Structure formats: C-alpha cells, structure tokens
Amino acid sequence: MQKPLIEAKNLTVRYTIGGGLLTKAVFLNAVDDISISIDKGNFFGLVGESGSGKTTLGRALLRAAPISDGTVTYDDGEVHYDLRNLSKPELKEYRKRAQLIFQDPYAALSPRMTVRDIIAEPLEVMGLTRTRDDTDARVREIAAKCRLNLEHLRRFPHAFSGGQRQRISIARALVSGPRFIVADESVAALDVSIQADVLNLLKSIQQEMGISFLFISHDLSVVAHVCDHVAVMYLGQLVETAPTRDLFARPRHPYTSALISAIPPLDPDAPTNIEKLEGEIPSPTNPPSGCKFHTRCRFARDLCKKDIPKLRAMGKERFVACHFAEEFDFSRKLAASEPAGA
Amino acid sequence: MSEPLISVKDLTIRFRTDEGLVTAVENVTFDINPGEVMGLVGESGSGKSVTAKALMRLNAGNTRYDPKSRIILNLPDGPVDVFSLKRDAELRVVRGGAVSMIFQEPMASFAPAISVGKQMIEQLLIHTDLSKAAARDLSIEMLDRVGIPDAARRFDQYAFEFSGGMRQRAMIAMALSTRPRLLIADEPTTALDVTIQAQVIDLMKDLVSEFGMAILFITHDLGVIAQTADKVAVMYLGRIVEKGTVRQVIRDPQHPYTRGLLSALPKLEDLEAKLTPVPGDIPSPLDRPAGCVFQTRCPVAIPGRCDRDVPDDTNLSGGRSVACHVVADSVKQGMT
Incomplete structure (x- = not known):
C-alpha cells in the first residue's frame, strides 16, 4: 500500500494553564492520544x-503547536521528516511543503500590501526565486490558477470581496509549492453563493496538483460534499474516522450520528434532531472519566464511565472508539448513491 | 381575516x-x-x-x-x-x-459587569408593573423554563460565567419575560x-x-x-x-x-x-x-x-x- 503523506501516532498536545505564584497549574490535553494518517492527494x-x-490538531501537524507526546511523520517521497525532531533547515523546508489557509480572509491579508506583494512574500522570505522576473512569473502563474487576473495583482485587499480575498489567501498558500495544506474553517466566513466557488477551487487544486488537504470545518454538509475521508473529534480525541460516504450513510459512533442528526434539513417536513444531544461539551480541564462522551451519550452504560474505548477497526478504512459500536444501527438514507446508469 | x-x-x-x-x-x-x-x-x-x-x-x-x-x-x-x-x-x-429582540452574539448583548439576573429584573421593572420581588421570581422561572439548570444560582452570575449556548438561552429568557407580541x-x-x-x-x-x-x-x-x-x-x-x-x-x-x-x-x-x-x-x-x-x-x-x-x-x-x-x-x- 502507498505510504501516507502525514501520519500521527498517539499524538498529544498538552497546554498548561496557570501555575503562577498563587495558582496551581492545570493541564489540558487539547489533542489527546490521536493517531491519524492522511494519504497523498487526499481531501481529509x-x-x-x-x-x-x-484547530490544535491541524496546527500540530504543521508544527505550529507543540507536540507533547507521540510522533508525527511527514513523507512526500522526496523528504522524510520526524516533526518532533526537525533541524532548523528541515523546519524551513517543511514550511514550504506544508501550508495553512485561515478562516477570516479579512484578517489574514495585510491591508498595506498589494495583492502581488502578498502572494510574492513567501517566495522572497523562503528564497524560492532569485530575480524579480522569476517572482513575477511565479505569482502570475499561481494567480491564474486561483482565477485572479493581472489587474487584481496591482490592487490592495480592501478592494476585494470575501470570496476574492479567500482566493488571494489560497494563492499565497500555494505559491511555495506545498504538498500539504491545512484549511481551517476556510469557507465559514463566506456567504453561501460564494462558498461553493471557493470549495470548487480547493477541489480542483487537490485534483490537478495532487495536494493533500486537512479540511477543518464545523459544517458537516460542506465536509460531506468535498472530503474523501472524515474524522470526528470530541474533547481532543478521535471518536470515528471513515470514508465520507460510509460515515454519512452509516455512522457507527453515537456522537457522529447525533452530530449529523442535529443539522436542520432543508425539507420542512423532514423529521429533525431525532437524537437530541443534551447539554454541552464538558470542560477539557476536567474531562469525564472513561469514554469522554458518556455524559451526553444516550446509550452509555457502566463500562463507559470506567474504561476508555480504544479506536478500533470496523470494516474497510473505518475506525470507531465506542465500546458498543456493533450494537448500533444509525443507517441513514442518502439520495441516489452511485450513478445508477450502469 | x-x-x-x-x-x-x-x-x-x-x-x-x-x-x-x-x-x-x-x-x-x-x-x-x-x-x-x-x-x-x-x-x-x-x-x-x-x-x-x-x-x-x-x-x-x-x-x-x-x-x-x-x-x-x-x-x-x-x-x-x-x-x-x-x-x-x-x-x-x-x-x-x-417587540423584543435576540441578537447573534449573546456575549455582546449582556453588560459584562452586571449580573444576568439584575439585567433581567431591570427590564421587567421598565416594561411591567411587577414589584422587584415578583420580577425576580419571574426571571428565575424564565431561566428555568429555557432549560438553564440551577436557575436560582445562575441568576446571580455574570454573562462570562455562562457557556455560549446558555447565554443564548438566557437572552431568550430575558426577551420573552416581558411577553412580547413580536420577537x-x-x-x-x-x-x-x-x-x-x-x-x-x-x-x-x-x-x-x-x-x-x-x-x-x-x-x-x-x-x-x-x-x-x-x-x-x-x-x-x-x-x-x-x-x-x-x-x-x-x-x-x-x-x-x-x-x-x-x-x-x-x-x-x-x-x-x-x-x-x-x-x-x-x-x-x-x-x-x-x-x-x-x-x-x-x-x-x-x-x-x-x-x-x-x-x-x-x-x-x-x-x-x-x-x-x-x-x-x-x-x-x-x-x-
């Protein structure tokens, strides 16, 4: 089998809160013992x-959050890195190969730089081009991919709408030739009529350039439409991961199922929110014992309060962390699966 | 009609x-x-x-x-x-x-330095003939009605002590306590x-x-x-x-x-x-x-x-x- 592009094993990101003169330090595992792997060219x-x-998991994979425990390896065929032990030159190289697209395209772009300079900056900082002509050529090439024209490059960000700004952010992320991009809520701030345009652009980048994406979103309908593979997190842990269609057609973890059920359907007569999830996500400084979801799970039993469920394989490419996953059938009806023509 | x-x-x-x-x-x-x-x-x-x-x-x-x-x-x-x-x-x-209104950002809608309960009483005193004690009782009842656990204790807390979902519930409780015709x-x-x-x-x-x-x-x-x-x-x-x-x-x-x-x-x-x-x-x-x-x-x-x-x-x-x-x-x- 093909080697994954990025692989985390038992990854933990721990933060310390307080610990001053008078307060006792509290530890918080923002990411708690997560193992995950993203294949080359995958939209995850x-x-x-x-x-x-x-967000913390995404940042840890970019080496922008501290890796407290576990390992993260990156292997694109040309280089092989252990992200916990990167030398300075290696980290510099990794910055070219792994990039981030932010949520808010209004905050992410400097208002004092032209679009050309915004896109060119990574090239100059990373020393990827030697002459100004090289830089300009590269900027134009990437801008064209993101459907920005020469006229746009001379202007400042304030002249652009949210969708156009997000295309500028994408161009800036692409210009160093990355193999892995973390897109953190990258369409959340956009209007619906614009959002589809940016999603289609990200998909075409994945397909044409073979770039892998970690697509972080709270919007399950968007994820269902663009991702190949989905992982569901709860209080720092992975509760379920599976190919998109399998996950949405038949969630196996009660949390996944409840999350899907909470989305208001567009059909006014469709039954809604059947699996009502009571309460709110508990504080990560004082997580529940055993299965972290047991305080809100309607199927929780004594075992769930005591034992932490392991993430275990269930069927093809699916992993679930629930003691009783075999007992549940959360199958949902999806419209016309594969093109029925065959 | x-x-x-x-x-x-x-x-x-x-x-x-x-x-x-x-x-x-x-x-x-x-x-x-x-x-x-x-x-x-x-x-x-x-x-x-x-x-x-x-x-x-x-x-x-x-x-x-x-x-x-x-x-x-x-x-x-x-x-x-x-x-x-x-x-x-x-x-x-x-x-x-x-007419009453609830807003998108409940944190911005509550005064940060006044307890949630006090803000609820204040608007009831302006819009209704209730006494202070009756306004307090009604406010706690409304908090309870919108599903805030332990409403009497929560009543004296500040908005920052509430989670996002609870703030929005408190906002709804506050908007509805005057019994508006239009929300x-x-x-x-x-x-x-x-x-x-x-x-x-x-x-x-x-x-x-x-x-x-x-x-x-x-x-x-x-x-x-x-x-x-x-x-x-x-x-x-x-x-x-x-x-x-x-x-x-x-x-x-x-x-x-x-x-x-x-x-x-x-x-x-x-x-x-x-x-x-x-x-x-x-x-x-x-x-x-x-x-x-x-x-x-x-x-x-x-x-x-x-x-x-x-x-x-x-x-x-x-x-x-x-x-x-x-x-x-x-x-x-x-x-x-």
Missing part, C-alpha cells in the same frame, strides 16, 4: 464542536 | 455616509400575523438586520427613512405607527415592550455549534406555541428557516426578491437568486449533487446595479430590460410573489 475532513481540538 | 400583527410597507432606508447616501433597504413590504414565524433570508449586506432594527427604530443616527415608509404595529389598545414615536418613553413599546431573532443560532443550535431551535418552537407570539427570524441558513418558519422572504441587496410559504420557496423556488442560492447549498441528503456557485460577487451597496438588483449575476437576465427597469412583484398562486421580469413574462404567456 476534520469535524467536531468548538473546543474539540480540531 | 384578522389584522396582521405588524405591517411593513414600502420601507426604504438610506444611510448618510462620507461617500454619499447609501441605500440599504428599498421598498420592503411584508406582514406578520399573530403566532406566525416569518423567516428573512439573505446574505451579508442584503439589509435583513437593518430591516429588523427599523422595526425597533434602533438604526444609527445617520439613518434616513424614506417618508413613504410605514410600519404599523396592531396592538390590543389600537394601532401604533412606529415612525410617529418620538420620545424614549414612547419608543419603549417597540424596544422590549411589545425579532437576528441570527440567534449562527454563533452556536449544530448540537446547541438544535437545542435552541427546539426551545424556540416550544415557546412559540406556548406564548403564541410572532417571530421575525433572520438568518442566512435556509435549513434553519425550513425547520422554524411558516413563511419566508428572500432579500438581496436591500430588496425582497421572493416571498411565500416555506414549502413554496424551498421546494419550488422561482426567482433566479433563490434558485442559485439553493443550488449553491451543500445538501446532506444528496452528497453527489454538484455545488453550483452563483456567478460573480455581491455588488457593493455603494454601487447598486440599475434595474433589477440581481441582474449582474443573473443567468437569465434580459439585456436592455433587466438592467434598466426595476421588476414589480408578480403575484403567483398561493400568496407567493416574485420580483422578476422573466417570471412575470412566463406568467403572462401562461395566461394567453
């Missing part, structure tokens, strides 16, 4: 409620 | 800015009946919040309401012409009295996680049937509208382009913008459907297109007509109306 979705640790 | 609770007619709102007079809302007309939930859908800049704030006269000092704009609130004591209200004491009827909910679930959003939607549905009030529900999320509203108005660049019952508009959209919006929306029931963006970008309000506001992005725009003439509302069966030349033409052809 990461979902969960706010506070579940999605 | 009984009178509508609130009747908005030809509402036109402009803002005076350094760049000149900017039109935010133009000729908006709608009615909401008692006990009815109306959804107001639109993207950023479509004028939905400005419209809602006009009902409470909450827009900023540089706002110019066009003289022919009318907002009439039909209360048991007789109709109130909202634009004729002058003094603060008169305005109270639409600011927390008969304006401006993106009340947008800042919440889906699981909490589902809880808040269920709560609002329960309260509508219990209190029998009308709701103006503002959101950009058509799924939320499908699950909460009876009827819906779709806004684009300050104009209502389509109006009808939720089933009519969502199942069989007629205006090209509504259609575009629905085909750009990822649907969980149909994962293979292609996402089709509405081409182009939303124009700046400083640069409003002539003729139909949607013509710069419309796939079926008729040159020489849609970019010149503002389309009138065409009334379709079942009380639906659509402001589009193309729809108007096809209706005319259907009749001949």
Whole structure:
C-alpha cells in the first residue's frame, strides 16, 4: 500500500494553564492520544464542536503547536521528516511543503500590501526565486490558477470581496509549492453563493496538483460534499474516522450520528434532531472519566464511565472508539448513491 | 381575516455616509400575523438586520427613512405607527415592550459587569408593573423554563460565567419575560455549534406555541428557516426578491437568486449533487446595479430590460410573489 503523506501516532498536545505564584497549574490535553494518517492527494475532513481540538490538531501537524507526546511523520517521497525532531533547515523546508489557509480572509491579508506583494512574500522570505522576473512569473502563474487576473495583482485587499480575498489567501498558500495544506474553517466566513466557488477551487487544486488537504470545518454538509475521508473529534480525541460516504450513510459512533442528526434539513417536513444531544461539551480541564462522551451519550452504560474505548477497526478504512459500536444501527438514507446508469 | 400583527410597507432606508447616501433597504413590504414565524433570508449586506432594527427604530443616527415608509404595529389598545414615536418613553413599546429582540452574539448583548439576573429584573421593572420581588421570581422561572439548570444560582452570575449556548438561552429568557407580541431573532443560532443550535431551535418552537407570539427570524441558513418558519422572504441587496410559504420557496423556488442560492447549498441528503456557485460577487451597496438588483449575476437576465427597469412583484398562486421580469413574462404567456 502507498505510504501516507502525514501520519500521527498517539499524538498529544498538552497546554498548561496557570501555575503562577498563587495558582496551581492545570493541564489540558487539547489533542489527546490521536493517531491519524492522511494519504497523498487526499481531501481529509476534520469535524467536531468548538473546543474539540480540531484547530490544535491541524496546527500540530504543521508544527505550529507543540507536540507533547507521540510522533508525527511527514513523507512526500522526496523528504522524510520526524516533526518532533526537525533541524532548523528541515523546519524551513517543511514550511514550504506544508501550508495553512485561515478562516477570516479579512484578517489574514495585510491591508498595506498589494495583492502581488502578498502572494510574492513567501517566495522572497523562503528564497524560492532569485530575480524579480522569476517572482513575477511565479505569482502570475499561481494567480491564474486561483482565477485572479493581472489587474487584481496591482490592487490592495480592501478592494476585494470575501470570496476574492479567500482566493488571494489560497494563492499565497500555494505559491511555495506545498504538498500539504491545512484549511481551517476556510469557507465559514463566506456567504453561501460564494462558498461553493471557493470549495470548487480547493477541489480542483487537490485534483490537478495532487495536494493533500486537512479540511477543518464545523459544517458537516460542506465536509460531506468535498472530503474523501472524515474524522470526528470530541474533547481532543478521535471518536470515528471513515470514508465520507460510509460515515454519512452509516455512522457507527453515537456522537457522529447525533452530530449529523442535529443539522436542520432543508425539507420542512423532514423529521429533525431525532437524537437530541443534551447539554454541552464538558470542560477539557476536567474531562469525564472513561469514554469522554458518556455524559451526553444516550446509550452509555457502566463500562463507559470506567474504561476508555480504544479506536478500533470496523470494516474497510473505518475506525470507531465506542465500546458498543456493533450494537448500533444509525443507517441513514442518502439520495441516489452511485450513478445508477450502469 | 384578522389584522396582521405588524405591517411593513414600502420601507426604504438610506444611510448618510462620507461617500454619499447609501441605500440599504428599498421598498420592503411584508406582514406578520399573530403566532406566525416569518423567516428573512439573505446574505451579508442584503439589509435583513437593518430591516429588523427599523422595526425597533434602533438604526444609527445617520439613518434616513424614506417618508413613504410605514410600519404599523396592531396592538390590543389600537394601532401604533412606529415612525410617529418620538420620545424614549414612547419608543419603549417597540424596544422590549411589545417587540423584543435576540441578537447573534449573546456575549455582546449582556453588560459584562452586571449580573444576568439584575439585567433581567431591570427590564421587567421598565416594561411591567411587577414589584422587584415578583420580577425576580419571574426571571428565575424564565431561566428555568429555557432549560438553564440551577436557575436560582445562575441568576446571580455574570454573562462570562455562562457557556455560549446558555447565554443564548438566557437572552431568550430575558426577551420573552416581558411577553412580547413580536420577537425579532437576528441570527440567534449562527454563533452556536449544530448540537446547541438544535437545542435552541427546539426551545424556540416550544415557546412559540406556548406564548403564541410572532417571530421575525433572520438568518442566512435556509435549513434553519425550513425547520422554524411558516413563511419566508428572500432579500438581496436591500430588496425582497421572493416571498411565500416555506414549502413554496424551498421546494419550488422561482426567482433566479433563490434558485442559485439553493443550488449553491451543500445538501446532506444528496452528497453527489454538484455545488453550483452563483456567478460573480455581491455588488457593493455603494454601487447598486440599475434595474433589477440581481441582474449582474443573473443567468437569465434580459439585456436592455433587466438592467434598466426595476421588476414589480408578480403575484403567483398561493400568496407567493416574485420580483422578476422573466417570471412575470412566463406568467403572462401562461395566461394567453
């Protein structure tokens, strides 16, 4: 089998809160013992409620959050890195190969730089081009991919709408030739009529350039449409991961199922929120014992309060962390699966 | 038929800015009946919040309401012409009295240094004849009613001690404790996680049937509208382009913008459907297109007509109306 592009094993990101003169230090595992692997060219979705640790996991994979325990390896065929032990030159090289697209295209672009300079900056900082002509040529090539024209390059970000700004952010992320991009809520701030355009652009980048994406989103419908593979997080842990269609057609973890059920359907007559999830996500400084989801799970039993469920294989490419996953059938009906023509 | 609770007619709102007079809302007309939930859908800049704030006269000092704009609130004591209200004491009827509002960002809506309970009592003392003790009891009862555990203790806490979902519940409890006739909910679930959003939607549905009030529900999320509203108005660049019952508009959209919006929306029931963006970008309000506001992005725009003439509302069966030349033409052809 093909080697994954990025692979985390038992990854933990731990933060310390307090610990001053008068307060006792509290530890918080924002990412708690997560193992995950993303294949080359894969569009990998990461979902969960706010506070579940999605952003921290994304940052740890970029070496932008501290890796407290476990390992993360990156292997694109040309280089092989152990992200916990990177030399300075290696980290510099990794910055070219792994990039981030932010949520808010209004905050992410400097208002004092022209679009050309915004896109060119990584090239200059990383020393990827030697002459100004090289830089300009590279900027134009990437801008064209993101459907920005020469006229756009001379202007400042304030002249652009949210969708156009996000295309500029994407161009900036692409210009160093990355193999891995973390897109953190990259369409959340966009209007629906614009959002589809940016999603289609990200998909075409994945397909034409073979770049792998970690697509972090709280919007399950968006994830369902663009991702090949989805992982669901709860309080810093992975509860389920599976190919997109399998996950949405038949969730195996009660949390995945409840999350899907909470999305208001577009059909006014469709039954809604059948698996009501009571309460809110508990504080990560004081997580529940055993299965972290047991306080909100309607199927929880004594075992769930005591034992932490291991993430275990269930069928093709699916992993579930639930003691009783075999007993549940959360199958949902999806419209016309594969093109029925055959 | 009984009178509508609130009747908005030809509402036109402009803002005076350094760049000149900017039109935010133009000729908006709608009615909401008692006990009815109306959804107001639109993207950023479509004028939905400005419209809602006009009902409470909450827009900023540089706002110019066009003289022919009318907002009439039909209360048991007789109709109130909202634009004729002058003094603060008169305005109270639409600011927390008969009309109440819940906002998107509940953290910004509570004063940070005053306990939640004190803020709830304060508004009850302004709008009702309750004694302080009775106001306290009612407030705790309302907090309990919206599902805040241990309401009596929570009552004395501050907004920062509440989680996001709880803040929004407290906001709803506060808005409903004066028993308003009309509740304006401006993106009340947008800042919440889906699981909490589902809880808040269920709560609002329960309260509508219990209190029998009308709701103006503002959101950009058509799924939320499908699950909460009876009827819906779709806004684009300050104009209502389509109006009808939720089933009519969502199942069989007629205006090209509504259609575009629905085909750009990822649907969980149909994962293979292609996402089709509405081409182009939303124009700046400083640069409003002539003729139909949607013509710069419309796939079926008729040159020489849609970019010149503002389309009138065409009334379709079942009380639906659509402001589009193309729809108007096809209706005319259907009749001949």
